[in-house]
Amino acid sequence: MAEQLLAETGSGQVYIPPASPSHVFVSQLSSSVVVSVPSLPSPAPSPRQSGSFGPLALAALDPSIDLLLHFQTLPRGRTRNAFLRGLLEHCERDELLLLSTLLAPRLKRDFLGELPPELALHVLSFVEDAQTLARVSCVSKSWRNLLADEHLWRTMSDRYNFNVAAPGPAGSFRRQFRRAYLTERNWRGAGRLVKSNRTPDEGIVTSLAMDDELVVVGFNNHNVNLYDVHSGAKTATLLGHQQGVWAICLVSRGGRLLDPSEHAPVPLHTPTAPPPSSSVSMPEPEQATAPALGLGLGFAEPGVTLARMYRDEYATGENCPMPAAADAEALRSDVCGATRGWGQPDAVVVSGSSDRTVRVWNARTGECVHILSGHGATIRCMKALQNRPIVVSGSRDSTLKVWDIERGVLLRTMVGHTDSVRCLDVFANQVVSGSYDTELKLWDVDTGQCLRTFHGHTQPIYAVSYDGTRIASGGLDQITRVWSAEYGWCQALLQGHNSLVCRLQLSPHRLCTGGADGRLLVFDVSQNYALTHRLAPHALTSLAGLQFMERGAAAGCLANDLLVSAANDGRVVLTDLRTGAEVRELSEKCDQVWCVGFRNDRLVVVCSRHSKTVVELWSFRPEDEDRPDA
Template identity: 35%
Template sequence: MEGSASGSSSSATPSKPINLPGAQRRNADSITHSQPRPLPTPGPRSIVSPIQNLLPSAPASPPTPAPSPTPHKQRLPSWSTANDGEDAFLREARPHFSRLDSQERQRFLAEILNLCNSQQLSFVLNYVSPRLKKDPFKSLPNELCLRVLSFIDDPKTLARASQVSKHWHGLLSDDLTWKKLCEKHSYRRLSGAGVLPGSSYHSDVSGLPHSPQEAGFGGSSNKKGFQSEITPQNTVTPRRRQYLSYKSHFKQRYMVETAWRTGGQAIAKHITPDQGVVTSLHLTPKYIVIALDNASIHVFNADGIILRTLQGHMMGVWAMVPWGDTLVSGGCDRDVRVWDMSTGENTKVLRGHTSTVRCLKMSDDKTAISGSRDTTLRIWDIEKGICLNVLVGHTASVRCLEIHGDLVVSGSYDTTAKVWSISQGTCLRTLSGHFSQIYAIAFDGKRIATGSLDTFVRIWDPETGVCQGILQGHTSLVGQLQMRGNTLVTGGSDGSVRVWSLEKMQCIHRLAAHDNSVTSLQFDDARIVSGGSDGRVKVWDLRTGMLVRELSTPAEAVWRVAFEDEKAVILASRAGRTIMEVFSFSPPLDTSADTFHGEGEGSPERSSGIYEDGGHMRDDDDVPFPMRS
């Protein structure tokens, strides 16, 4: 009762403030604050704003569970309001910033940036940089853009530029840019009307093994001599899509040139069980033909798959020349034989020479000219199988000959070269000046080049027979010659290869190519390929004279090397056996005449640029050509 009375009196009578000393008052306050307070009842005036809760004087209210969901108007949680303080600040700052003028905005941003550390400033830089990029080609007419692009001669730069945006990709699809780039890289068109002739292509088709008859020709009477050590990987040879634009032409040529420098693959390798000297090698769009001193002629298709062996010569075959499906051969048995390589049939046997047939050429599909150790040349009608003319004048073996139009030029061991008329069957002029046997000759209709045992190379005018120049530098027999335009490349038994300018009659490059004789030599507009008796095959840059690479592994000796744009064939001796290797430098087959999608390690590097116009680089943007490091 007393307690209740006191309680009621205390509630009825207001308490008076009691003045306590400072220490006692602080203790009383701590006791009061330590006691739990009753939870406030929610009401329109009792809700405390979040900002008030953050004030130091406001006591923190304990967390309360969310109210149970009601069936009326359920509301999903909003993650955007998770940081209410930040959103409230942004809501207030955004309109405030928009009301500022330019100078005030700059001052405001400067103050904000001064408060940032290096990591935050780096974030700002990465965020702002793409928005500051402007596409210069958007502000210029297309003609001026193409003019700017015409000064770029690096294909890798153009490849990356084509992936910057759709607009850039469209500009770089213009054929004029690629035409000028083809001219800068000396990628000449091979035919008129903007269309290149189709060439044989070796597609990547694996898992198609060849039968023993195809690969090793051990089970057929007309396929013997070679055994396949490595099955050719590329077995399907579709025609390459014709090039309809300079862009596709440049892409294909660029990929081939890159493969010659760093790529390529051996698609076939054949071994003969017996040791035979390879005397002749010819590479055509349809066939690979080799002749040996054991009377055999082996015919392969363009992929290096053996087709047949031509048998008929009784002694070594030392000369042959193909023309389409026709092959004309000659050798130590003194016969000249005509073959149909598509069937293997020996269609004609031409007799008349009294000694070894040493050289053969064809002026057209019906006429062949042979040179022999019997000192004569014979002109044959291979269709009728008759001798049309016997060219008499040399006093020693006819070692080499070349044909251009109606003229044939022969080189002999009698130290002279002679110019003959095929139609008339007469000697027009004799070229005298060498002091020893002539072993090699080149003739392009304007100039005649002869290489001799006297170490000199002489240049002649076929019209007058006058010696226009004497090229000195070799120290031994000059047995390899090839002439293209104003460039002459020679190879000698001293192991050196020399590049000459026929305009200045000067040596441009002196290549220490091999440790022994140069046994094979060929060049085109871009490269020189040489083989030597040291067993090595080397590729050289024609323009700089620098060594590009070595093909294949070293052998005991290299007999012959021949190449075309996308293929090289090597005949060498290893472990007492003759080996044929076929290398392909063909790019992947196009699915489109104008586009190429970079894949794998051959893809160009992707640009990280992004322009204000939304020109994002896309993964499916076309790449003009692949790039290899």
């Protein structure tokens, strides 16, 4: 054999150094070159390139093996390609596996790691799915470090409309987003029963209030029970009323005293012309009203179409300035029956009873601080003002009374209704009352003056909601009306229930009504009160509770765009307000639901099971954070 071999290729000749059969064998087949090389050492556990496999290291093991060194001198292109193809044809399976393991990492590129951090974060900002971002953080340490950026998770919170607060020194937007995201997911498919409390008697639950620390439940057997919102354990029973408790207020501890002049309510104006708009929720919006109904609503001519009237000047909102959203939410009453305190160290419970007294309790000690007398009949409704020690109560004696619960004195009595006051709602220093006399009245709490009377209902009023600009009311006439607090006009007349309208909730975007017929109607406030969903999760049974929370409505988000409803059929149903679809039942079916309410990631269901009153506390917070200090 010659000392040197020349192999012909398509582009010239390749120099092959002399070697023994145990090292290199070259055979020329047609125009290709086949080279057999000895097996390489076993691969290291890591696929990364190691200096021990470099050509210089191999040549040092056997000086006769300088093939790899010479490979570097070959011209790039067809010459190298032909050499490598011939080499692969003579590789064993385990050798090919080794090559695959070594080549795979070299063919990948860390496109994020090679970018400046600012550009990498900009790329990640286009990822809208939270689970995708979570998977990205598991790829590598460098990607995980990128995903630790606070601005990225704050952007995700805004995208999901999670109203997360600025984190403290030990917190982060990522942690808050994670909690909010998992909480909403638990609302839709998980959750756990924290505590189920059974009362020894068969008392009927009449009222419910809750904040971030306490749950307060009023019974018709004159008891008021307090429960810890985290553990669900009963902390106290407030004894003192001689008859059933029908109204409850919870004033949270802390807060600050609010000067009434800091937030002036919407100014009132005297209408100088007939109401420019009203609306009826009907399948055909252009349908003309009956002459009597049109005149009753104040239309200039009978038979005018409601849709055309509603598209008038008033529908633009130019004559009805809305308060700032943040101010409005801070001043209106809470749907859970709790209000912010005025700086007092302990939470305060206020209860109204059929014994015609209002009692003020220290929630921590259970002590009755004040017994307030003055009403001549059952106290049926009650609300506390935000950040002020002021409570307004309504009674079957047709009056409203304003109490200073810090000093325990009656401030004033508001007289004007001619029948029982059934419901009321507050905003700033104003209160709206609904009565069996079919009238709504708007009052100034600080002066006792009746600012406006709203006429239109033909039967007793059972429910009212006030956001500082609009007043929604419903009653026995099966109609929901929306009024302008500023001008006194009826903005909308909404139909669809076949029985008493007993539940209302009004937000800047939605109005939801519930009736004794078991129906739930959802209207879009921004679209001229268009009916978006007609729901019937509780067929032919009276609603016992209705509450929804929109996205961004609460820090940490909770139950975003979800509606919780309960009725006498024993079901607690969760509904998606975006689609109108029933999501799930939140509790096991019971004999009857008395009350239901939720706040953030806690749900309270008060029901009857096997002739016993049961208070259930459910948690939807992630289990690894389900602690009071988490």
